[in-house]
Amino acid sequence: MDAALATPFIKAFFDLLPQLGFQQVKRGNLRVTEKMTASLDVLAVVGLSQKLRGNVAYAMSQETAKKFASVMMMGMPVDQLDEMAQSAISEASNMLTANAAMTLEAQGLSVNISPPTLVIGQNVKVRISSVKSLVVEIITDAGVVEVILGLET
């Protein structure tokens, strides 16, 4: 995939996370993965259709997911990834992808997004695209979020 397509998805973190109460947002490493890759244990996956087709998955550890949900819920303690915490992670992935979709739209790439699906497990392996995917690390105060992008125009 064209690496430039990742930019709107990275920008979305810098646009949105401070508004949600996060203090730290930094870009970490970037890597290209083969089709199937080992993943962190909590993933929120959103599909894209129209001029840009593919999937974006936001992957994080259970610990990061709990901290992320806690920040989303105004600092409320989150000891378990329960229904409310799952809903918070899901909503964050929806907001981030919608923000990226608006940036893409402004660049002439109209995109529709599907509702997020959360996948929670152990020893999770993921393939979000039939071609190679791009993984961008975003470092937040909740921990590292890996943005896995498999997009095609």
Next chain:
Amino acid sequence: MSENYLEHFAASMVDNLREMAGMEAHASVPERQETAFASRGFAVIIGITGKRPGRIILDTQQETADKLSEAINGEKCDEEFILDTMAEVTNIVSGNGITKVNNANPGMGLMLTPPSLFIGNPLTIVSPKLNAEVVTVTTPVGDVFLSIGFEGGR
């Protein structure tokens, strides 16, 4: 969307297994699905965009995915080939199903996103805010679960 849309997907699954794998399968009556879905370990997810966004999940055991892929391709398959085969089966079934839903509901404009695949043990799949139903498709090599969920109810 007043008609039972899930039947379109289930019928497509049964027809395609007969055509591609030479297998006789049958689908159960659709059941309402809880928000959290305990995966059997091998899941393919396809998103739905348009006026009624949602998602489709094809879920089964790794062993069933292996045997279905072998039956469809006529030879033992490696991991990547199994993933490709199961992604394509889900694509075909979803494409057939969504076309029938669009034809029955003019103006709905539903489109599919490409498949994503997940393997894990255990694996839980959660679709907050979606109303979903699931059918069990019983095949000679194990059960395949087909779950369709849309925002805002059936």
